[in-house]
Amino acid sequence: MLHGHGDDGYRHSSPIVADFSTNVWYGGEPAGLKDYVFSQWANVNRYPEVLAESLSDQIAAHHGVSPAQVLVSSGTTESIYLVAQTWAGQRSTVLTPAFAEYEDACRLHRHQLHFLAWEDLQLDSSIGSELLFVCNPNNPTGSVLTPEVLTGLLAANPRTLFVLDEAFIEFTASISSAIPLLEQFDNLLIMRSLTKVYAIPGLRLGYVVASEKLVHQLRQHKAPWAVNAMAVAAGHFLFANYARVQPPISQLLADKATLSAQLSANAGLEIFPSHTHYFLGATRRGTAAELKHWLVTHHGLLIRDAANFRELTPAHFRIGTRSPTDNQLLVNALQAWTTLSPA
Incomplete structure (x- = not known):
């Protein structure tokens, strides 16, 4: 599959403020x-x-x-x-x-x-x-x-x-x-x-x-x-x-626990358990492809449309945890998505 992975912000004309589509450590390469x-x-x-x-x-x-x-x-x-x-x-x-x-x-x-x-x-x-x-x-x-x-x-x-x-x-x-x-x-x-x-x-x-x-x-x-x-x-x-050179994984996992708990409180989403800093969700409104496009266009936030994983559905998406500040942007945007009027 040449296309359809995460980290595809280069394919969008809107500027990306925060990339949640990738499960790469968000903090950048080690010092030195x-x-x-x-x-x-x-x-x-x-x-x-x-x-x-x-x-x-x-x-x-x-x-x-x-x-x-x-x-x-x-x-x-x-x-x-x-x-x-x-x-x-x-x-x-x-x-x-x-x-x-x-x-x-x-x-x-x-x-x-x-x-x-x-x-x-x-x-x-x-x-x-x-x-x-x-x-x-x-x-x-x-x-x-x-x-x-x-x-x-x-x-x-x-x-x-x-x-x-x-x-x-x-x-x-x-x-x-x-x-x-x-x-x-x-x-x-x-x-x-x-x-x-x-x-x-x-x-x-x-x-x-x-x-x-x-x-x-x-x-x-x-x-x-x-x-x-x-x-x-x-x-x-x-x-x-x-x-x-090891990044602060314990803190990253703690931030993930906070993020997944916040998103679980959103009645328009289903959030799935995970042992890692990335996790699956499913939207109860529209499809993940529609959600991804909306988030990029209106908020500059990129998620991974997970519909092309075998066994998953058009509603599934994947999120990789970022900084608490970025995570809050996503929490707010997803709350806005779920309160939109039906299409």
């Missing part, structure tokens, strides 16, 4: 990152490392795994398509609702696609596919698979490769990364993002952590020089300064 990246500008005069090997080494040391277990990518979307290409033609299941690129990548590489609703997944579920794509925490719902459930599923389905997308793992206090489970399970592949929590989606940077065998298989299909020199430099800075 921009200066460091530009200090490395001379590196653009030559080819970058073929596989960003030095960054792979740094990531491996951070997670306590072998460098042969890490593959750096140009963002999680590249990782998704690389997985789909590596295991082309396999039977794959996507846990839904989910990021559309799992389905799109699988269709591109001729997978036999099946879908499993999140609420139907049980501790002892038999997947029956060679691959299972899971986003944990999930996008767009903010649901999580607990370690107990994930461990049970991995054990119950040893022939299924669990492709676990942890792009939003930093945005929840309910679970932590499943990377330690790699010591116990070889049917687990974890995709990580460095763009959401550090607010650098324009740089495109992520990585995969898995067994040496699985990473070796991925490397056979990896294009050379896919990760540019500036993205590699950003990665080096982030891991070298890891302790001090």
Whole structure:
């Protein structure tokens, strides 16, 4: 899906005052990152490392795994398509609702696609596919698979490769990364993002952590020089300064709790629970597409129309929490929307 994601303010003629459509950290990149990246500008005069090997080494040391277990990518979307290409033609299941690129990548590489609703997944579920794509925490719902459930599923389905997308793992206090489970399970592949929590989606940077065998298989299909020199430099800075570059996630989650409570008091909306800073809502007046257009046109506020997520409806939208000041703008605007006269 080339279009239909969030953060599409560039497609609107009205100026955007606050962007709630994206689940990227709203506070911007860590202090010092921009200066460091530009200090490395001379590196653009030559080819970058073929596989960003030095960054792979740094990531491996951070997670306590072998460098042969890490593959750096140009963002999680590249990782998704690389997985789909590596295991082309396999039977794959996507846990839904989910990021559309799992389905799109699988269709591109001729997978036999099946879908499993999140609420139907049980501790002892038999997947029956060679691959299972899971986003944990999930996008767009903010649901999580607990370690107990994930461990049970991995054990119950040893022939299924669990492709676990942890792009939003930093945005929840309910679970932590499943990377330690790699010591116990070889049917687990974890995709990580460095763009959401550090607010650098324009740089495109992520990585995969898995067994040496699985990473070796991925490397056979990896294009050379896919990760540019500036993205590699950003990665080096982030891991070298890891302790001090983390945004205030506890405060962000507290602000989200306040925002969701305020919106839940709006009788014209249904607000759904979430373990992350982003959450789903549904309008009881009109459609999410109409609401999105109205908010942009009249208030300069952008939300994510979530109707194109499989299993969701034309009424569903997604909101990513921002600052308390911005959040109040949205609360006020949505109250105005629900009190409009019927169209």
